[in-house]
Amino acid sequence: MAVGKITKRSVEAIEVPAKGTPRDYLWDTTLKGFGVMVTDGGVRSYLVQYRIGGRAGKTRRYTIGQHGSPWTADKARDRAAEVLEEVRRKIDPFDAERDRIAADQDRKREEEEARHALTRLAFSKFADTFVDRYAKIQQPKTWKDTDSVVRRDLKPFFKDKPLPAIRPADVIELIDTVQERGDGAALKAYKALRSLFGFAIDKHHITTSPMANIKPPAKMGVRDRTLDDEELRLVWIAAEELGWPFCPIVRLLILLGQRRDETAGLVWPEIDKAKRQWLLPAERSKNGKPNLVHFSEPAFAIVQGLPVIKSKAKLLFTTTGETPVSGFSKVKKRLDDAILALMQKEARQAGVAPEEVDKLAVKPWTFHDLRRTLATGCQKLGIKLEVTEGILNHKSGTRSGIVGVYQVYDYQNEKRDALEVWGTHVLAIVNRASTANVVSLAARAS
Structure with a gap:
């Protein structure tokens, strides 16, 4: 049994024992x-020999690791010093190592369980579970409506984002996005989402709902917001800042009064350039009715x-x-x-005085209000109601009932x-010159 300073050179200088002979050792003179x-196979391993409990204690050897990477002589010496410090404090290195391995296994198991939980709570997957295990049972007459909201609005927005990762700001962004289609759609999305998170809490998947302090959007009812001429002028000009493709979309919404998603989903086969017409097919129309729209100059x-x-x-x-543009809530904010x-x-x-300029603000509006603005504008310009309804593809009023089926080509000249x-x-x-209008707006802001 040799003794000496353990270094890289001294470790590699130890002769390999002959086959079948006892192992050879080198013990450090400084530690x-x-x-x-x-x-006898030429494997060199660093170790610590110790005894707990005085002379009566059993001598044990703790293996640090084989010589090489990562265990150099210096690193092995440092680890040996740590082990011997544990021995001094009456901690058996074998017990400490066992505890470390157990703790590492527990940590890995917890991480694996957390990964499984997040996969199980991916919004799209959980939304399907919510429909099957809650909506179909608790809403037997209306579950299909809930399922439609989930598939159309909720799943495409949240995708596979885990439920615990969804924040109130995410919910608000979703509601704002849906509200561009109307207050009714936003309220339906709000109710479906509230029920979904309530179901998740009941099943102990989450402890709090991100909707806890979010008020419902405007309730369904008659909407009458229209833009005045000055507001319409500002929207048209400011749309230039959006660039392609949203600037032309906004301006077409102003000029044609068609629904936002119907306009955003325009395809070239629907357009007859020779006749300057757009035939919106029934399958893309919100009310399931086709509409022939004339392109003004x-x-x-x-x-x-x-x-x-x-x-x-x-x-x-x-x-x-491959897909139409989306993200209109962010576009609206930019606009x-x-x-x-x-x-x-x-x-x-x-x-205008600086303090009055600071008071200027954009009155809340939606892209759907551009449709209503066209209708109101046409009325002021003396255009008949049935013609305006034909432009907007309304199925109420003069276009309701079986007559509406045959009216896709009616009033074309008038439209x-x-x-x-x-x-x-x-x-x-x-x-139009803007000075007088801007001064008026500033006065209104004050």
């Missing part, structure tokens, strides 16, 4: 109990200026080539910021003339 063992100029994206989908407005910046700029140019008049009116508003 008592620290040694290196060499087998300014609207057709927008369409003519659009790039043609080569894809099987043949969409006018797409960033992927409102651009509108406010424009208002402030024009107010300063008009000589064409009305949209031309409206387009001319919009451009006149846009080109």
Whole structure:
């Protein structure tokens, strides 16, 4: 049994014992109990020899690891010093190692369980469970409506995001997005989401709901928000800041009065450029009725200026080539910021006092309000109600019942003339001097 300073050189200098002979050892002269063992197979391993309980205690050897990477002589010496310190404190290194292994196994098991839990609580998967185990049972007459909201609005938005990771800000963004289609749709999404999180709490999957302090959106009812001429002018001009593809979408919404998603989902086969017409098919229409829409001169100029994206989908407005553009809540926020910046700029140019400029604000509005603005504008321009309803593809009033089936081509001349008049009116508003209007807005803000 040799003794000496354990170094890289001294460890590698130990001769390998002959086959079948006892192992050879080198014990360190500077750290008592620290040694290196060499087998007849040439394996060199660092170890610590110790005894707990005085002379009566049994001598034990704790293996640190084989010589090489990562155990160099210096690293092994440091680990040996740690082990001997544990021995001094009456801690058996074997027990400590067993505890460390057990703790590591517990940690890995907990991490694995957490991963499984997050997979199980991925929103899309849990939403299906919610429909099957809650909505179908607790809402036997209306569960299909809930399922429709889940599939159309909730799952595409949250995707596989785990329930515990969903924050109140995420919920608000979803509701704002859906509310662009209308207050009724937003309220339905709110109720479905509230029930879903309540179900998750009942099943002890989460402890709190991200909807706890979120008030419901405006309740369903008659909506009457329209934009006045000055607001319409600001929206048109500020849309330029959005660039492609959202600027042309916003301006077409103003000029044509069609629904946002129907416009965003436009495909080239629906357009007859020779006739300057857009035939919206029933399968893409919200009310299941086709609609023939005339492109006024300014609207057709927008369409003519659009790039043609080569894809099987043949969409006018797409960033992927396969699906229509989305993310309108963020677009609306950008547009409102651009509108406010424009208002402030024009107010300063008009000589409005700085304190009044600071008071300017954009009155809340939605893209759906542009539809109502066209309807109200047409009424002011003397256009008949049935013609306006034809433009908007309403199935109520004069277009309800079986007659509505045959009216897709009715009033085409009147609808064409009305949209031309409206387009001319919009451009006149846009080109109107803004000074007086800005001063009026500033006065209103104060």
